Amino acid sequence: MSETVNQAVTILNEKLAGADIGGTAKFDIEGEGSVMMDDSGARAADEPADVTLTADSETFQSILSGDTNPTSAFMTGKLKVDGDMGLAMKLASILA
Numbered sequence: 402m403s404e405t406v407n408q409a410v411t412i413l414n415e416k417l418a419g420a421d422i423g424g425t426a427k428f429d430i431e432g433e434g435s436v437m438m439d440d441s442g443a444r445a446a447d448e449p450a451d452v453t454l455t456a457d458s459e460t461f462q463s464i465l466s467g468d469t470n471p472t473s474a475f476m477t478g479k480l481k482v483d484g485d486m487g488l489a490m491k492l493a494s495i496l497a
Contacts, residue, residue, distance in 0.1 A: 413443035424451040452484035
C-alpha cells in the first residue's frame with residue numbers, strides 16, 4: 402500500500418468514528434490504491450462497494466484536509482461518483 406493510502410486510512414478512521422454510513426464505500430485514489438469504508442471504519446482494500454468515489458491523489462488529500470468540499474469537487478469533475486448517490490452525499494457531510 403502507498404503512504405497516501407495509509408495516511409487516508411488513519412484520517413478516515415478518525416472522521417468516521419461513531420458515524421453510521423449504512424453501506425460500503427470505496428475511495429479509489431488514482432495511482433495509489435483504494436480505501437474501503439463501512440460502519441466498522443476504514444481499511445486499505447479494493448472490494449466491491451455500494452458507491453465508489455474516484456479522484457487523483459491531490460484532490461483526495463485536499464478533501465481529507467478540509468481544503469476542498471467533496472460536493473464542489475464532484476461538481477467540477479475532480480471527484481467521480483459511481484453507485485449510490487445518497488451514500489456519497491452522506492459521506493460528503495461526514496468528511497466536510
